[in-house]
Amino acid sequence: MERFSGDYYVYPGATDRALRRYRAFLQPPGRxxxxxxxxxxxxxxxxxxxxxxxxDVLGDVLRQLPPRPRAQLEGQVRALDVRYVERTLPDPFAADRQWRSDLWWRRRIADRREAG
Ligand SMILES: [Zn+2]
Known part of the structure; x- marks a missing residue:
């Protein structure tokens, strides 16, 4: 699927990298x-x-996968989503300040690095 995806951000190895990145982000112990x-x-x-x-990449991949591998990946992503919701804070002003705030995982408080 990755090989034939027309999406610039979905390429061979991208799903694995996205999963590992998502897991690493949620790695720090504690609350x-x-x-x-x-x-x-x-x-x-x-x-x-x-x-x-x-x-984003995991969402794109899930949309393009055939049912069986999709269900498999979906299980892993859902488990990480639960932890992501637990470990991040909702941003009530996401619509004004987050890019693509239609995506729920982007409606969380981010650490903005000030430019310049
Ligand atoms: Zn670069």
Whole structure:
């Protein structure tokens, strides 16, 4: 699927990388909130610095997969989603300040790096 995807951000190995990135973001033990951060560069390598990009890729992959592998991946992603919701904080102003705030995983408080 990755090989034939017309999506620039979905390429061979991207799903594995996205899963590992999502898992790594949620790795820190404890209950302290975690804050997604913008990637410094939008190329398809650096974009994974932003965990929300990893979740975008997983969403895109899930949409394109045939039913059986989709169900399998979906199980893993849902488990991580539960932890993501637990460890991040809702952003009530997401519509004004988050890019693509239609996606629920982007309606969370982010750590904005000030430019300049
Ligand atoms: Zn880059």
């Amino acid at each position: 302290r909130p975690l804050y997604p951060q913008d990637a410094e560069c939008s190329c398809r390598g650096c974009s994974f610095d932003d965990v929300r990009h990893a979740r």
